[in-house]
Each structure stands twice: as structure tokens, then as C-alpha cells.
Amino acid sequence: MAQIVIIGGGPAGVTAALESARLGAEVILIEAAHLGGRATWHSLVPSKVFLSAAEALTAAHPWLENPPSRPDLGTLRARVRAQAETQSQRQRRALSQAGVRLIEAVARFEDPRTLRLEFSTGHSEHLNVDRVILATGSEPIFLPGLKPDGQRLLAPRAMANLSDWPEHLIMIGGGVTGSEYVSFFSQMGVPTTWVTDLPTFLPRAEPEIAAGLVAAMEARGVNLYPNAPVARAENTGSGVRVTLQDGRTLEGSHAFIAIGRRADTDRLNLDAAGVNVTRQGVVVDNYGRTSQPHIYAIGDVAGPPFTVNRAQAQARLAVRHALGLPTPPLETIVPVEAVYSDPQVAQVGLSEAEARHLGRTIQVLRADWDQALKAHLIGHTQGVLKLVVDAENGRLLGAAALGNHAVEVINALSLALQAGATLAHLAQWAPAYPTLGDLVRAAVDGYGV
Template structure:
């Protein structure tokens, strides 16, 4: 006989968003069941953020050995043990796994069912031979790599972000299909680890980023030897011996030894039987309102599966919204205007709020764009990382967007995330005192650009100063 479980909250999916909801809810006194049929930690820990950044770190060490000449350090060709680099990736995952483990969540009081869940009614879910009846459900099943129906691809061994980190033999020539953040991060990392790399993109590489910022990063990546092909849709893939040949819409052919498909992601909804739950979906995922509720008001959806931006930190932010709503009955709405994102190429690219193009469309002539170059920062010059800039979109004295391309952009964007989410005026950033010499001074100086024409190019300011100086 099937066991019946009645709880306050059933969380479906043990990725970053689902784990945050489950941990927060149970520690606040709610009874919680967590259902996960795959690996605890989800995509971020096992196939995405964590392994990719670990591999990028290994690649950075290899690259440093070849670029020391300006500092008086003789460049050498590194001896790269590709399998050992993957061991580093695995060890980083292993170090984090206990925090996301079944054992930890059971110790918190969460009942964990390691199976795939399937709705049988608007208020019941089956998993692990049990029927779960919950006052609220949270769908946090994430997304998976989308593999397009390219002729021949199904007959050719290919990798996605879910399998590339298991590859222990260094590719001779990696062909990356897709020039988004995942594709470009992996392209540069593999190039630095000794692979020939070609990126093929059907539209514009890093096309969702501000073009001015993306151009700086792409120039650096090309200079390292990554071949980047844009506006060339892949039409066919075929394998002959040890070679894989990719044919594109413009009639060209590219040959390599391995192929990574990184063209986007699809929501994980297939096994949930959402029709039985009365939950509406579209191609992007589960349809939610601003409070993250689905068409079944007892069911929430968060993170990638909710059909919006696909970032781990967004899923964590969504978790907080759900906890306020489901546990405390408080009105809570999600907004993506205060959600930053970063691409961890070298240099990094980060963005919060509106890009310049979006801000011009929304605010017209009221927009002021502030810029400050890393080349004018003393710390950046000392570190030899002076390519890049901070760019801030300001309307009526308040930043509505900021973008950074340069060293540690992913770290530095947090300042602008705070400013925008807290609705601070640009003077708050311009007036802060940053330690010298630090890269953060670039953001401060960018904020100060708002006052340059108002103070140094204003004749009335000069007249007032002149009058004051005549006073005894």
C-alpha cells in the first residue's frame, strides 16, 4: 500500500533554489518534504557554476605561466595534465557536496525522497512509492541543456555542460556550438588548457551583453587563439574517423576532434505531469505571476523552470520570495531589475539593470551614460589588467543599470546591485571612500563622472568659487 504523507510544504527539486526553500522553511517550523530524483545540489553544483569555475581556475594558472614577460618572468609552456585538472574539478564538487547532501537536510528535519515526482491531482504528488499531500508545493526542477535537432548530430558523440566535465582526455580541437556565456567560458578555458578551439554561433557571440563590453572580452579571447565564427548556423554534423566536421549555413566547414553543444537550456517539466496539477506551461517553462504562483495557487515555481533568467542567485532570490509568501502569508513579488549576472571569461563581464540600449529605449534623452576605464586605475596598471571599463546608466541622478568588463567584474558588480536595489543616488557611490589602490576605485570614479560637467564645466560654479575667494 502506498504511504501517505501530509506536510506543510513539498519542494520538488534539490538544486540551489529548492534547497534554500527547504532549509529555510524547516528551520522556521514548517514540515517539509524534498523530492529529488537526480543529484542533490542540482545543475549548479554538479554540472554548472561550480565545475565550470573550477576548470576556469585551472586554466587561469596555465595561462599565467605563458604571460609573465611584462613582469620580468620568463614565459614557459606549461605541462598540462588534463585529467588532473578534472580531478581538481571533482575535488571542488566533493568539498561542497556535504552542504547539499541528503544527510544534512535530514539532520535539519527535512524528509528527503530520492525519486522523481509526479502530480496525480492539484494537491498530491507521488514519489518513491509515497503519496505526498501538501498545503503548498514548490517546483524547483531547474533546466537541462537543449540539444537542437541538427542533422547528423545524433550519430556523433557530443558533449553538453552535463558531460564535458567527465572528459579526462584533452581534446585536440574542440568545436563549441553556441557563443553564449557557457560556450565562451568553456572555449577560453579549453584553449588555455592546450586545446585548439573554434566557436560557431548562429547569431552574435555574447549577444545578450552590452556590445561595447562584449567587444573587449572577445578581443582578448581571440588574441588567445580562439577562433570565433558568428552569423553561421550549424546545418550538419558528421564524423569520419577521428574527425568531426561541422557544416554551416554560409557554406563553410570546420573540423575538430570533439564537439560541445551550448546553445541554450530547456525547463525540466517533462516528468511532473503538470496537467494533473492544473499548472499551465509554455516553451519557456512553468507560467508564474509576480508572486511566483502558478495557475494552481497552491503551487509555486522558482529558478530556471519558472521561465525567466537562468541564474543560481536568481533561484536563491526566488526562494526568499516563496518563504515570505508561503510561510508568513506576506505579499511578496519578484523583480529581475535588481538581479545581476556575470560571464566568467577573462576579462569578466557583469551587468545589473538596464543596458545602454535598453535605457535609451526606455528613458530617451533623460539618460546619461558614465564611463571610466580600468586603464586609468593604478591597481589595474600594477596588475597588468588595464583592459576594460565600468559603464553606468543614470536617469535623474539615479543609476538604472551598470555594466563592467574587466578584472573581477563579477565581484565589482555587487556595488551597483546594492545601489540599484536600494534606489541610491549616484552620489552615494561617487562619495564613498575606497581603499587605495583597489579596482573598486573604478566604480567610484565612474560615479564621479556624473559631477564632472556639473562642477568643472559649469561657468556658474566658477563664478561662485571666484566670489568666495574674494571674501576676507
């Protein structure tokens, strides 16, 4: 029986363990902290609890004369803990039922075939390995002068312990985490300032879609500071002072630091394993294989983009390849990138600019959110759907959307993209009515298909 050792118990590691067991391998999963990883305990689950609460409250606004403006923070904190614990327990049960051996320890390579396991009790032991999958995830980046203190200088980890609503929040960072928490706090009526050192907010998003989100935040009263690198953030005792590199200062009650993430490789001792690593993360091929053929790396530890769906897709492919089974390369998987702000941002495949840069002759099909009856029924009619289509053969190349439940619309289109669908295929789609899937029909009908 083939043996697979997986280091890291986050979404990628758990997926790899369950897939390995399903395919008949002897599986050992090593996790140094809490099963579920940072995604469950510090980032994804907590943020989605907060965002789900905001969505539930705002969904009721059109129907209530005096809708509640904010949820109780104590209730939110309890909900975060309950969801994290439930998810971790669910994963533990699934691993146990699959026959996966779970070891709670820090794993370090002593050579390419030997791991040293260090336990919280202080003792250690060695483990000889056949195949190894690295899934240690990523950790937030903090710089000198830009470090959280858990009180007024916040980071995602601190949100599960937030005891008071900020009087004025300064968000430092224009990526996905910054976008989601700016959306949440501004929805909750917290005066918010948004700062990024880049020319644009949400730089990975399709430019028109990102600009639409920024406009929505500005309309909500968010103060925007693009092209504004931060020199330092200080807790003054009664508030925070954020000093920009050009000398300007911003005052608030709290600052939230979300300037990026990096692959977490520090404790693995990869030099001893002979595994190549760059600043982006562990170097892998299109099957997740590192410079050592028996060692694979999946998810955030293999570099950006840092998304769970991509990590889980990598996990399944890497396991199959490690076991010698027929496996498509990772480039055939086209994951959706999503931002759970209000309005949501979602995209898949090529953007309009990317397609033109590649020399493709394209059509761009569009539909506005208010063309769907469902959008009017739920009271969210602002948004846009863009389809990028190859003008020569009608094949769908990519899609992007901004709007309420945009992720669900793009999810459907990701399957169409994966299947090589054309405008002719989309023209034959008959989604349930009324749904936001009607937006796809509206875009295709606009071009006479």
C-alpha cells in the same frame, strides 16, 4: 505547522528548503538524482573549476619566466569530483541540521494535491501536499544532428570526464556556456573556432561589453563564425565535421554543443496538476505562484534567465509568500548577470540601450580598467566599466563591465542599485585602496560629482 514540499534538489530547491525550515515549516525535499542538481554535478561547479584553474595559471604569468601553459586534466577531473561531492555533502548536512526530510524519488502529480513518488527500487507511494514548490531546473537543448556522444561531440556534462586536450575545438553556441568554455580552451592554448546562429555572440550582454569580449577572443586567435546556423555535427572517428546550413564545413578534433537550455518539466505531469506551462517554462506571477495558488515554481523551471542567484532570490520570496509572510515582488530583486570568461563580463539593471528604449534621459559614465592601480598590480589593465545614470535625478539605473574581476565590481554596484543610490552617494563611497572599486570613483569623478 505548515507543510511545504519542494521538488528538485538543486540550488533553488535547497535554498527554498532551508528558508522554509528557518521560518518554521515542515519541509520535504524530493530529489530524483544527486543532491545539488545539475548545477553541482554537471554545469556550474565543473565549469567554475576549469575556469578557476585557468585564472590561477594566468595570474602567475607576469611573475614567471616559464609559466605552465596547461593544468593536468586528471588533476582537474579529480578537482571537479571533489568539489561536487563536497558541495553536495555540505548541502545534505545543512538540510539535516535544519530538520528537512529528504526523499530520493521521482515526483509526479496525480492531481493538484497528490504526488506519486517513484523510487529506484521500483515501488511507489503517494504523498498528499499542502504547498508545493517546483525547482526541477533546466536541461540542455539538443537537436537532431546536434547531439553529444561523450567522446568527440562534447557537452557540459562530458567535461568532468575529458581525458585528452582537444587539438582543435569547435564551440557551437554563443551564450554564457559557450563564452566561458571558449575562453577556457583558448587560454589553454587550444585552437578554437566559435560558431553561433545569431548575429552576435553573448546576445544578453550589453552590446559594447559583448563586443569587447569577442574582440578579446579574436585577439587570442579564436576563429569567429557569427550568423552561422549549424546543420549537423559528426564524429568522423579521427575528428569532427561541423556542417553549416549554408553548406560550409568546419573540421576539428572535438565539438562542444551549447545551444541553450529549457525548463525541465517532463516528469512532473503538470497537466494533472492544472499548472500552466509554455515553451519558456512554468507560468508564474511576481511571487513565483503558478496557476494553482498552492503551487509555486522557482529558478530555471520558471523560465530564463537561467542563473543561480536569480533562482535563490526567487526561492526566498516564494517561501515567504507561500507561508503568508510579507514579501516584496520579484521585480524588486535586481540580480547580477555574470560570465566568468577571461576577461569577465558582468551587468546589472538597465543597459544603455534599454534605458533609452524606455524613454529615459540618461548619462553614461565610463572608466577604463587601467585607471585603477589594482589592475596594474595584477597585470590585467584591459577593460571598461559603464554606469547608466538617470540625467534628471542622478539615480543609478544600471552598470556593465568587461575586465578582470568585473563581477566583483558589479556586485558592489548591484547593492547600490538595489538601494536607489545616486551619483551623490557614489561620490561619497571610499572603497579600500587599491582595489577595482576605484573604477567607480574614476567614472564618477570624470563627471565632476
